[in-house]
Amino acid sequence: MSSPDLFQECEREERIGLRLFTILDTVLREQSVSRAAVQLNMSQSGVSAILARLRDLLGDPLLVRGKNRLVPTERALEITESLSIITGCADLLTGRTQGGLNAIVPRKCLIACVDELSSFLVPAITAEILGSSEHTTVEFKSMDSSEVFxxxxxxxxxxxxxxGFETCxxxxxxxxxDELVCLMSDxxxxxxxSYVSSAEYGQSNQVVLASNIRKPQPALDVVLRNAGLWRRNTIAVPFVDVIxxxxxxxxxxxxxxxxxxxxYAALLxxxxxxxxxxxxxxxxxxxxSVAARDPLRVxxxxxxxxLACAPRFADAEVKEK
Structure with a gap:
């Protein structure tokens, strides 16, 4: 099909639009149709159908099947940065609504939360956001400090x-x-x-988060060692709520x-x-984020x-930036 014919077909059927760009960008990022479908709140078959249309329109497979994921083609890699810019602008223009004179309501929120606070902060943050906008989705992520930055x-x-253990x-x-304590069975x-002595602490078997032992000298172990404590890390699990x-x-x-x-002491x-x-x-x-294209949204x-954190950190002196 020649370029004029392709242009006329796209113009006639209005088959290329911001929504298709957003779907393609998501599939390329996720490198999986099923994960992209979850992110987009679409059916897997719907995403597959649109990907097939985009492959036809752009004259390229875009993604080919690899061992464990879909692998972007050279053409797909060429357009990835442009897609990111287009979808970012689309979010800025259409991804939020004006709830009032200065009210900015984003379409999606991306939030990371330290593991040991997730049990009670994630529900509180979710309630705060959904209480302000029923059309906003929230995605929480668990990651270590290096990934966060x-x-x-x-x-x-x-x-x-x-x-952390340093000042802001x-x-x-x-x-x-908050203070460090030992949690244990009744x-x-x-x-x-009334307290756990240094000797008893060192002799006890302990459970740790798997993320806490990824590095040779995690921050908590350094703090404990500086205080003259050593812990016997017997069990490591990646899920804090299991502990x-x-x-x-x-x-x-x-x-x-x-x-x-x-x-958890109130529950167990x-x-x-x-x-x-x-x-x-x-x-x-x-x-x-300081890299967001839409600082009002962030x-x-x-x-x-x-707002969600304030009542749960009663001792905090929350400072406005």
């Missing part, structure tokens, strides 16, 4: 709640502090003591924050024990996260 820097993440630096919004012999149930049925300890401990027969050493507080803060998301 990379995603924020690329604009693929709107905002993130992260933790420029660009970080303070949310609150049946654990250490639960009958309280492991504690309930064992003599394991879990070094965590008081807020996490209080949340668990005990929160103090450690007989001076440890620094965990600091929680919010970081927003500001709306950050404000909703702030």
């Amino acid at each position: 990379e995603e924020l820097g690329s604009g693929r993440l709107d905002t993130a709640i992260v933790s 630096s420029t660009g970080q919004e303070f949310l609150g502090n 049946e654990n012999r250490l639960s009958r003591q 309280p149930h492991l504690l309930e049925r064992s003599d394991l300890l879990f070094t965590t924050t008081r807020k996490f401990g209080e949340h 027969p668990l005990h929160i024990g103090r450690i007989d050493v001076t440890l620094p507080n965990v600091t929680y803060y919010q970081i927003t 500001g709306w998301v950050a404000a909703k996260v702030r």
Whole structure:
């Protein structure tokens, strides 16, 4: 088919539009029709049909089947950056609604949350956002600090709640502090003591988040070692919500924050024990994307996260940027 014929067909049937660009961009990013369908809230067959139309219109397979995923063709890689710009502009123009004079309501929010806060912050943030806009979708991501900064820097993440043992630096919004404690079963012999000694701490089997042992010297282990503590990491699991149930049925300890401990101690027969050493507080803060093409949209998301966090960090002096 010649170029004029292709142009006339597209013009007549209006087959190339912002929606098709958005679908193609999503399929290329996900490199999977099924995952793209979930992201787009479409059926898999619907996405496959549109991909077939785009292949015909652009005269290229765009994606070919690889071992575990769809692999973009050379032509697809050439247009990826342009697609990202087009879909970003489309989101800016059509992906939000004006709820009032200064009200910006985005179509989608992308938020990262530190694992040990996800149990009670994710529901609170979701309620805050959906209570303000029934047409907004929310995607939460779990990632370590290095991934968070990379995603924020690329604009693929709107905002993130992260933790550390240092004071907030420029660009970080303070949310609150929390102390480190030992969470354990009510049946654990250490639960009958007023505190856990350094010797008892080092002799106890402990469960850790799998993400906490990816690096040779994770921040928590460095803090514990500086305080003269050593922990025996016996069990490692990647799901933080599984840990309280492991504690309930064992003599394991879990070094965590008081807020996490209080949340699960109210639901399960668990005990929160103090450690007989001076440890620094965990600091929680919010970081927003500086690479977003639509800062008003990111500001709306950050404000909703702030409102959801405020009552759960009663000790926080929330500072406006």
